[in-house]
Amino acid sequence: MRHFAIVGSGPAGFYTAEALAKAYGEEARIDIIDKLPVPYGLIRFGVAPDHQSIKAVSRRYEKVAEEPTVRFIGNVGVGTEIAIEDLRRCYDGIVLATGAPNDRSLGIEGADLAGVVGSAAFVGWYNGHPDFADLDPPLDGAEAAIIGAGNVALDVARILSKTTAELEGSDISSHALEALERSAVTTITIVVRRGPHQIAMTPKELGELAHLEEAAPNVDPADLPPVADDETLDPGQRKSVTLLRQFADTPPDGSKPKTIIYDFFARPVRIEGDRRAERLIVERTSVDAAGNSIGTGEIYAIPASLLVSCIGYQTPPIPAVPYDEKHGRFLNDHGQIDEQLYCVGWARRGPTGTIGTNRPDGFEVADQLAAAMPPQSDGGKRGGAMLDELLAARGVQATSFDDWRIIEAAETAAARPGSPREKIVRHSEWLELLGR
Structure with missing residues (x-):
């Protein structure tokens, strides 16, 4: 019997568990370990709450967790309660699927002023992540700025712009919904360092801005290159730029109280203000x-x-794991860190691609493990049994997938009308619900 540990229960972790379960069948046991008591990682805490169709992929992960050879172990921090060396003693192979949950530093003067937040924190706030439930972002001013040219910037702009009615059916956390209902923000500027041809925004997400009830997108026609230049773009980029051209052709007419302004060719230089942010200073670029x-x-x-x-x-x-400081990921060769340790998803590649991009990663690493560690009949590592002993000795209260079902049922029962759930956002409340 082979024993594997997957650290992280987001998309990359579950795709890897699925691949290992298929590769080994009954001849392996797979533990998915997460620092939070609940599973799904990016799906629960990163995907926008008004994108429920994307969150539905968790049903696939649920089927993986129900496999008899797979076990979810929550509320266990690797690098804190359990060290990598502990896992090496317990398991034949370890796969790091921890994602990329930390914000990159803005790296400019004034970035530490009140009112400046990273997207991981802001998205975590409205998605009910326990680390950011008390963020309390300042929404009392009329102007907000979003720095970035990807879909996360779009998510933030859209959530800041939507009405309460438009957020019906989402699982946005109540504390965020109540704060947004009181928001005074009417002008949202998306600051993009380069031009329209360099954005990473996808057409579906970009197109949503045209259908907001109280906000209209605004693009300066002068920022757009000649139409003929669009032929050099791939089809997805071309669709996105076409949408930007449509926004430029139909500037806001004042019928909507909020405006989403695209400020292209603008490089952030510093943030100014008296103890809190008041303005972003940018340099015009080409x-x-x-x-x-x-x-x-x-x-x-x-x-x-x-x-x-x-x-x-x-x-x-993670202590004792080689790390690539420049790219913010683990040092690896096609997912392999050393003969026992592997990584997948954003922990391997950096934060690029879609949720589905993680699936090939998981299957590639599963193939590598199956080739390097075929099933064995003699005694080997003890796997989850040894981990359970270590956790008990250290007083760590791990949670199971059955515990998650209890939490999920409680969140569903407490949901606002039309919402799929009302997320519990604090560790203590999770554990109290489970009688711990």
Whole structure:
């Protein structure tokens, strides 16, 4: 019997568990370990609450967790309660699927002022992540700025713009919904360092901005390159730029109280304010033939009392695991860190791709493990039995998938009308519900 530990219960972790279960059948036992008492990682805490169709992929992961060879172990921090060396003694193979939950540093003067938050924190706040439930972002000013050119920036802009009625059917946390109902924000500026041809926003998410009840997107026609240049783009990018052209052709007419302004060719220089953010100072840029941004020396200010930095994420280091500081991920060769240790998903590649991109990662690593560690009949590692002994000796109260079902039932029962759930957002409440 082979024993495997997967650290992280988001998409990459569950796809890897699915692949290992298929590769080994009854000849392996697979433990999915997560630091939180509840599973699903990015699906629960990262995907926008108004994108329920994307969150539905968790039903596939649920089937994986129900496999007799797979076990979910929550509320166990690897690197805190349990060390990597502990896992090495327990398991034949270890796969790190920890994702990239930490914000990249903005790295400019004033980034530590009140009102400046990273997207991991802001998204975690409205998605009910326990680490950010008390964030309390300032929504009392009229102007907000979002720095970034990807779908996360779109998510933040859309959530800031939607009405309460538009958020019906979502699983946005009540504390965030109540704060957004009181929000005074009417102008949201999306600050993009380069031009329309360099955005990473996908057409589906970009197109949603055209259908907001109280907000209209605004693009300066002067920022758009000649239409003929769009032929050099791939089909998805071309669709996105076509949408930006449509936004430019139909500027806001004042019929909606909120405006989402695209400010292209703008590089953040510093944030200014008296103990809290008041304005973002940017430098006008141009883009060279290679797609690099070049400063022009022209400086101007964008008023903003709330700034959300959506410039990317990085994987948190784990003691005793080689780490790539430059790219914010574990050092690996096609997913392999050493003969016993592997990584998948964003922990392997960095924060790129979609949820489905993680599936090939999981199956590739499962193939590597199956080749390196065929089933064995003699005694080997003790796997989960040894881990359970270590956790008990250290007083760690692990949670199971059955515990998750209890939590899920309680959240479903407490849901607002039309909402799929009302998330419990604190460790103590999770554990109290389970009688711990």
